[in-house]
Amino acid sequence: MAQDIRIKMCGLTRPEDTPAAVAAGAAYVGFVFFPPSPRYVSPELAREMALAVPPGVAKVALVVDADDALLDELTNRVPLDMLQLHGQESPERVAEIKARYGLPVMKVVGVREASDLEAIDRYAGVADQILLDAKPPKDATRPGGNAESFDWSLIAGREWNVPWMLAGGLTVENVAEAIRVTGTRQLDLSSALESAPGVKDHGKMRAFADAARA
Numbered sequence: 264m265a266q267d268i269r270i271k272m273c274g275l276t277r278p279e280d281t282p283a284a285v286a287a288g289a290a291y292v293g294f295v296f297f298p299p300s301p302r303y304v305s306p307e308l309a310r311e312m313a314l315a316v317p318p319g320v321a322k323v324a325l326v327v328d329a330d331d332a333l334l335d336e337l338t339n340r341v342p343l344d345m346l347q348l349h350g351q352e353s354p355e356r357v358a359e360i361k362a363r364y365g366l367p368v369m370k371v372v373g374v375r376e377a378s379d380l381e382a383i384d385r386y387a388g389v390a391d392q393i394l395l396d397a398k399p400p401k402d403a404t405r406p407g408g409n410a411e412s413f414d415w416s417l418i419a420g421r422e423w424n425v426p427w428m429l430a431g432g433l434t435v436e437n438v439a440e441a442i443r444v445t446g447t448r449q450l451d452l453s454s455a456l457e458s459a460p461g462v463k464d465h466g467k468m469r470a471f472a473d474a475a476r477a
């Protein structure tokens with residue numbers, strides 16, 4: 264059993280989802296604060312859910328090009344352990360957010376082709392973690408959570424001097440291959456854990472965690 268695999272289960276929307284993610288063995292739980300998403304949760308609901316998360320499981324706020332007003336509200340109301348920046352935030356903005364809120368920051372880098380990976384070095388000095396996700400399809404209404412994978416062979420054998428996670432279209436069927444090709448020790452997903460957009464399926468959470476660790 265590959266017990267050292269760490270999983271982030273993102274886009275939890277109901278109070279019962281957090282204990283289910285924790286029971287499945289999630290190392291991180293994610294709350295989406297991007298209003299167009301079917302996984303959007305209000306700060307009030309996120310607070311209720313976050314308060315039920317035991318120590319040792321990181322509570323992550325996913326935001327997209329958030330301004331300080333939103334980040335002030337979230338950090339004041341929700342007990343958080345990490346901010347996930349899933350927009351076009353520059354390295355300077357990442358550094359500013361990190362300094363202002365004193366929370367670890369995970370910057371998303373969208374990947375479609377090899378040259379996209381050059382962005383990692385620009386963020387490695389400021390972000391605490393990098394999340395490699397597929398760039399969204401052209402007609403997408405959100406920058407992530409589209410159940411799209413990128414070509415994992417682009418990062419086969421690559422190493423960076425910053426912790427990183429793999430995201431984008433991970434499923435119970437492809438997770439073993441994703442780990443084999445990329446060597447990742449951290450996985451992040453949302454769509455494949457759902458029975459409908461925004462509705463997490465607790466059986467799928469358990470099945471994914473079992474497959475990832477097998």
Ligand SMILES: O=C(O)c1ccccc1N[C@@H]1O[C@H](COP(=O)(O)O)[C@@H](O)[C@H]1O
Nearest residue numbers: 273300407408409410431432452453454
């Ligand atoms: O899930 C969303 O609605 C979302 C909205 C805006 C930005 C990112 C979003 N999701 C994140 O995208 C990746 C991959 O998700 P999937 O497994 O392909 O559905 C993951 O980090 C989600 O949390």
